[in-house]
Amino acid sequence: MSGAKSMSMELPLDQILRGECVETMRTLPSGSVDCVFADPPYNLQLRGELRRPDDSLVDGVDDDWDKFSDLQEYDRFTRAWLTEARRVLHKDGTIWVIGSYHNIFRIGAILQELGFWILNDIVWRKSNPMPNFRGRRFTNAHETLIWAARSEDSRYRFNYQAMKALNDDVQMRSDWYLPLCTGNERLRNEHGLKLHPTQKPESLLHRVLLASTTVDDVVLDPFTGTGTTPAMARRLRRRFIGIERHPDYVEAAMSRVARETPLADDAVVTTQDKREAPRVPFGSLVELGLLPVGTVLCDKKQRVNATVSPDGTLVSGTKRGSIHKLGAQLTNAPSCNGWTFWHFERNGEFLPLDVLRQESLDLAKTAAATAKAAAAG
Amino acid sequence: MSGAKSMSMELPLDQILRGECVETMRTLPSGSVDCVFADPPYNLQLRGELRRPDDSLVDGVDDDWDKFSDLQEYDRFTRAWLTEARRVLHKDGTIWVIGSYHNIFRIGAILQELGFWILNDIVWRKSNPMPNFRGRRFTNAHETLIWAARSEDSRYRFNYQAMKALNDDVQMRSDWYLPLCTGNERLRNEHGLKLHPTQKPESLLHRVLLASTTVDDVVLDPFTGTGTTPAMARRLRRRFIGIERHPDYVEAAMSRVARETPLADDAVVTTQDKREAPRVPFGSLVELGLLPVGTVLCDKKQRVNATVSPDGTLVSGTKRGSIHKLGAQLTNAPSCNGWTFWHFERNGEFLPLDVLRQESLDLAKTAAATAKAAAAG
DNA sequence: ACCCCACCTGAATCTGATA
DNA sequence: TTATCAGATTCAGGTGGGG
Incomplete structure (x- = not known):
């Protein structure tokens, strides 16, 4: 060998x-x-x-x-x-x-x-x-x-x-x-x-x-x-x-x-890599076209609304921010979960953004499975 | 640009x-x-x-x-x-x-x-x-x-x-x-x-x-x-x-x-870098009366303070300088962003000067819109 | 024992306008 | 060209002390 x-x-x-x-x-x-x-x-x-922004020196x-x-x-x-x-x-x-x-x-x-x-x-x-x-x-x-x-x-x-x-x-x-x-x-x-x-x-x-x-x-x-x-x-x-x-x-x-101890004969593949959480930035839904720029979102009771920008921020009047920040600002709340707060229209009903997040994860999963199947022949 | x-x-x-x-x-x-x-x-x-493993040809x-x-x-x-x-x-x-x-x-x-x-x-x-x-x-x-x-x-x-x-x-x-x-x-x-x-x-x-x-x-x-x-x-x-x-x-x-439709004027705008925002001289806030002469400013933890002069400098003891210079001097830092360093009191809480800067920009924007509407009307 | 928070650090080509 | 100065800018994770 x-x-x-x-x-x-x-x-x-x-x-x-x-x-x-x-x-x-x-x-x-x-x-x-x-x-x-x-x-x-x-x-x-x-x-x-x-x-650094706090004025500490980087040890280069x-x-x-x-x-x-x-x-x-x-x-x-x-x-x-x-x-x-x-x-x-x-x-x-x-x-x-x-x-x-x-x-x-x-x-x-x-x-x-x-x-x-x-x-x-x-x-x-x-x-x-x-x-x-x-x-x-x-x-x-x-x-x-x-x-x-x-x-x-x-x-x-x-x-x-x-x-x-x-x-x-x-x-x-x-x-x-x-x-x-x-x-x-x-x-x-x-x-x-x-x-x-x-x-x-x-x-x-x-x-x-x-x-x-x-x-x-x-x-x-x-x-x-x-x-x-x-x-x-x-x-x-x-x-x-x-x-x-x-x-x-x-x-x-x-x-x-x-200080290193050699592994025993039978010990081989043990370490696992750290798995990543499947984080989905809202901006990626925009890039991927799941939510076109210019789409108007609103809260569940349609009291406030906002428009999707190319960089994944929302705009409402003169206010601009992330889905979370703008939701909080418009409702005078200290914080807000934009994924559940904001809704988009599909077939006449209003669905929370969370639906799209789930769909994007499903898409990725399907693609992975297809690739695996292809690999397996 | x-x-x-x-x-x-x-x-x-x-x-x-x-x-x-x-x-x-x-x-x-x-x-x-x-x-x-x-x-x-x-x-x-x-x-x-x-x-591929199934003997199908890869279209490379x-x-x-x-x-x-x-x-x-x-x-x-x-x-x-x-x-x-x-x-x-x-x-x-x-x-x-x-x-x-x-x-x-x-x-x-x-x-x-x-x-x-x-x-x-x-x-x-x-x-x-x-x-x-x-x-x-x-x-x-x-x-x-x-x-x-x-x-x-x-x-x-x-x-x-x-x-x-x-x-x-x-x-x-x-x-x-x-x-x-x-x-x-x-x-x-x-x-x-x-x-x-x-x-x-x-x-x-x-x-x-x-x-x-x-x-x-x-x-x-x-x-x-x-x-x-x-x-x-x-x-x-x-x-x-x-x-x-x-x-x-x-x-x-x-x-x-x-087949592509260009985004509308207002839809194509993204989050702006602060470097590209119009510059607001600190002195103009004083001139506009947004910050009266004599106002006492302090840092976030209220360890140092300084008084606003008519020319837009700050005074602290025998020291005088721009909001940036004085902030740097009082903290022994090589540099300092005075807009975020200095705070003023409003309704019992301390806010950074940056809030006032934003407010002055909003004022200007509103004024411009009003003027435009008057001209059109 | 456990939680919380303040503090420290990492192979980094790291500002830009004006006088 | 050079000097000056306004002012913009950070994330994940480990460590350690205090409650």
Whole structure:
């Protein structure tokens, strides 16, 4: 199955090598690892300081390792480490690289140019992202992982059934909903400050390793940091090779790994992903055309009415607001459930908006069932 | 506001030009459009035909326009049309490009190389994606849109409040959950077969246009296809320029546009950003007598207070300054929004100055309406 | 033990008009 | 071009103290 381990060369297994990533990879034999997980610098290019609306300062990434003079230098760096990673990878191996819009397009383009074969782009949707404090863009609520085989004809590993099981017995999709690394999981120094600015959550690596490797596979992480990859590899009984430049991180990561207990033989697919509540923003009913812009809504006794705007707000005279806010305002109530307060006309009778909400959920459910049936054949 | 339309050149507005996209863009003047939405060919590398588990054939993308001999050719094509798009775009304009992992990394990298400034990458999560029939990858359940300004210093449009309203009054995130284009919305030929393999849903364009353009803005779609962009532009009272190579699509799109009814003046209005509201100098509230000289203001928790001067400054002890300056000074904050910081007493409760600002705007609006009625009567 | 609330934090390319 | 200043802007979740 996994070819790399059959080579049985003298690999520095279950170690974190201190050193530059390209140089250190050069010391590893070709075709010797089954999987690479890489979390390279993102080249964020942050400029001034950023403050929250309450004037508190955002603790941004200002480390030297994320500073590049320009795109060309970042591309050279990227091409260099991806070239080595490809050499070290077994012919049937796969690579994962995570990034944001700052760097992921560079990475993806270079991966393709080097002959990697992209299998999926995976979206890590953050359940608790940092908001956009200035209101100038959409909340940057996700990061992207690229999953690629070493080449077009690699016979790569994908544990389809394990992923399906992990996802309530429907195919695992390319969008993953996972929280950030916070709380106890986040490594901290003696002052309680985060040890590393970009520590990844264990749930992410758990899914990555479970999807694309098997027991005893060798996983290489060229940017190990605080060692999430080694820790999850040990827990899931994979072998790891870490590479990390900073001695403090090497030490922190190794003691973290030492605290991990490998799972027993029979323990495998256990973790469940956090299910999302099927929230329906009122605006989406408008976008979907279930409720045309300009529709006039009224309360049950038709004492007040309001018109639907393109952005999902309601307008009544000079007043504008969400279905809840405007309902409260027009009735002088402290609060109001707009879903039950506002009614629309259908076949001569007035129905609450809640009917439409339910219908939109049913639509989604039917579509999902159809897709599943098609998949089942 | 939107710079492009003020140029009033002879643009082929509200038309779909039949022709090759680069050539046709060359006929348009520089800086003449406010927004570009592009759904270019995806360079799908489907090797041979794809069959479902029941051996039925998947009607994939295999039209002539999607055949590119290799990555280099696709890059050349991409660079060519993006270069023209950038020339045609107003300096403060933005571009949207949608793609999948097959092409989006080429597009993103070239966008950056041409000097576009990426604002967000947006994930369109499909509520009803096609399942992965072979079980060899994750279900490809999303597509990616890149939203970018023409350059780093573009003062681009983002209708923050409208997006927030559309999402139940929390910031719109970078992941959008929308269904595929199916059912009645999908254009079909006389045999009931879909007219175009990749028709985009109207809900997607509704959100795109509502986020990044305003009424009468000019939107260019260089790969118009069945005309979802023109149709939504017409509905939302934006102007459009379409470009499409295939005469059948041009015809289908134009008759589709003709079936759209533009929203009425008052129906197309969305929640306004405060930045766009008319500016009210604090001093004018004093002049208008809405806030008498000598009134004592305090912060919400009544920890500091200050007195209103005739010139619209506040005085607190020996300190004097604008509502913003003094608020910042008294709280040792780098900045302060005096409108929300300072409160005045009315009927026993403390209200922020912002209430008075709104009231002065309402007064002005009422006065204008009265004047208009008098003139008409 | 439990609830409530105040406070803290996260890979962030985070203002714009006017003088 | 640069300096100045008005004023717009946050969500989910964890932690910890007090009642």
